């Protein structure tokens with residue numbers, strides 16, 4: 001008998017009609033879950049209060065999820081986290097970095113239509129999530145959505161309305177749920193150690209997407225006036241930026257003050273490749289670390305968990321280039 005712990009944080013999947021429109025209804029989802037009962041699997045559902053629209057997820061919710069999985073790690077064979085889709089990839093990424101050495105499945109899921117809707121995608125997403133959470137050799141935080149199993153640190157919400165809400169543009173799916181399940185076991189990570197928690201702490205991490213024109217300079221001046229712990233610059237293409245004096249001065253000054261500046265591409269697919277274009281050099285020379293093909297969601301989680309360990313900025317800059325949980329492609 002497999003024992004699963006289901007942590008229900010909120011999201012569309014468990015919402016019901018209220019006079020104000022769809023809203024989370026306490027007690028609804030745990031009762032609906034009984035319809036998925038099957039031989040050989042039992043679960044305990046813990047419903048969070050208040051249930052959240054995931055646009056409101058924050059540090060305290062992540063700390064609670066990490067702590068709850070860690071505290072119950074030995075008692076359960078797998079974990080399912082039911083979560084709204086809006087920030088699902090962010091939370092999956094935080095869990096993946098925070099739960100180092102994970103050797104059990106942690107499957108995050110939700111839906112685009114609530115279970116009360118006759119055509120809800122929630123039933124298949126939940127059924128697939130439960131199936132995945134029973135795979136004892138799945139040692140990863142994954143997202144189960146629209147018949148795909150995706151590595152959490154590679155996943156992104158790419159559609160606000162369609163059932164194919166998620167994909168992992170820079171990494172293949174870890175399973176396809178058809179009539180037969182195609183488990184892509186050769187892609188799964190194997191855990192060797194014991195669970196080590198990197199609990200996220202309160203930090204100031206910001207992200208600025210460059211826009212052509214004056215915005216680059218404004219971002220640089222902002223970095224000087226109010227220096228955060230870390231800043232993600234969403235640059236163009238393979239990591240290019242204008243050689244804007246204020247942008248580069250801002251990155252230099254922030255770096256000198258111990259802020260970790262990370263360069264990621266605005267493109268959904270592909271990577272920052274310093275040197276591919278001359279326009280990628282100035283930001284790198286000013287101190288920005290090249291983030292390769294990491295998603296912004298994974299980058300926030302990685303910065304958060306690494307900086308929360310009390311590492312120096314120099315140590316974090318070096319650690320950013322290492323692959324921790326499959327979040328980036330390291331070229332040979």
Ligand code: ASP
Pocket residue numbers: 010011012013052053054055083084085086087110111112
């Ligand atoms: N706004 C909802 C949420 O993220 C959307 C969803 O769950 O699909 O909680």
